[in-house]
Amino acid sequence: MTEFAARTEGVRKLYGTGDARVTALDGVTVGIPRERFVAVMGPSGSGKSTLMHVMAGLDSPDSGRVHIGGTEITGLDDRGLTRLRRDRIGFVFQAFNLVPTLTALENITLPADIAGRGLDPAWLDEVIDTVGLRERLSHRPAQLSGGQQQRVACARALAGRPELIFADEPTGNLDSRSGAEVLAFLRRSVDEMRQTIVMVTHDPSAAAHADHVITLTDGRVLDQT
Numbered sequence: 707m708t709e710f711a712a713r714t715e716g717v718r719k720l721y722g723t724g725d726a727r728v729t730a731l732d733g734v735t736v737g738i739p740r741e742r743f744v745a746v747m748g749p750s751g752s753g754k755s756t757l758m759h760v761m762a763g764l765d766s767p768d769s770g771r772v773h774i775g776g777t778e779i780t781g782l783d784d785r786g787l788t789r790l791r792r793d794r795i796g797f798v799f800q801a802f803n804l805v806p807t808l809t810a811l812e813n814i815t816l817p818a819d820i821a822g823r824g825l826d827p828a829w830l831d832e833v834i835d836t837v838g839l840r841e842r843l844s845h846r847p848a849q850l851s852g853g854q855q856q857r858v859a860c861a862r863a864l865a866g867r868p869e870l871i872f873a874d875e876p877t878g879n880l881d882s883r884s885g886a887e888v889l890a891f892l893r894r895s896v897d898e899m900r901q902t903i904v905m906v907t908h909d910p911s912a913a914a915h916a917d918h919v920i921t922l923t924d925g926r927v928l929d930q931t
C-alpha cells in the first residue's frame with residue numbers, strides 16, 4: 707500500500723496547436739492521501755477538470771506520470787485504462803447522469819450489473835443507509851429531488867467500493883440545502899467508510915468540507931494544504 711491513493715509528477719497537458727495552443731496543466735505534482743477528502747479549487751480555466759481527467763485515466767498527459775495507488779497509469783492502453791476506471795474508480799458528475807427508466811436501487815447497482823460483478827450486500831446496505839435513501843429505492847430519478855438524485859449518484863459511485871472517487875462539481879446543480887446534504891454524505895463516506903474522495907469545485911463553502919485543498923491557477927499548483 708502506498709501512502710497516496712493517487713499522485714501526479716510533473717504532469718503537463720496541452721490542447722490545440724499553433725496560436726490556439728493552451729497549456730492546461732503546466733508541471734503539476736500533487737498527491738491524494740488515502741482516506742481523505744481532497745478539494746481541487748481554482749478559477750475557471752485553471753485546469754481543475756483537466757487534472758481530474760488525467761488522474762482518473764479519462765485523458766492522458768503529454769508528459770509526466772500519474773499513479774493510482776501503486777500502479778503507474780501513464781502508458782496503459784485504452785483497454786487497461788477502461789479496466790482501471792471500471793474496477794478501481796468511482797465517478798460523480800455535476801449532471802447526476804442517472805438512467806431515467808431505472809429505479810434508484812437499479813441505478814446504484816448498474817455499474818456492477820454491467821460488469822457482471824456481484825456487490826457485497828453488507829457494504830451495499832451500509833451505503834444505502836449512509837446515503838439516507840432506503841425509503842426511496844424504488845423511485846425513479848424524476849420522482850426524486852436534485853439532492854436525492856445526486857445522493858443516488860454518490861451511492862452508485864460508492865457501491866463497488868472503489869479505491870477512490872472523483873466528483874466533478876457535485877453540488878454545481880443543487881440549491882444550497884441539497885448541496886450541503888451531498889457534502890455531508892461525502893464527508894461521512896470518508897470518516898465512517900474510509901473512502902478517498904477528490905472533488906473539483908468552484909465553491910469555497912464546498913471546499914470547506916474537505917481535509918485538503920489543492921489550488922490551481924493557470925495550470926500550476928498555487929497551494930496544496
Ligand SMILES: Nc1ncnc2c1ncn2[C@@H]1O[C@H](COP(=O)(O)OP(=O)(O)OP(=O)(O)O)[C@@H](O)[C@H]1O
Pocket residue numbers: 721722728729730748749750751752753754755756757908
Ligand atoms: N478539449 C479541450 N480542447 C481545447 N482546450 C481545452 C480542452 N479542455 C480544456 N481546455 C482548456 O484548458 C484550460 C483548462 O481547462 P479546464 O476545463 O481544465 O479548467 P477548469 O479549471 O476545470 O475550468 P472550469 O472551472 O471553467 O470548468 C482552459 O484554458 C480550457 O479552455
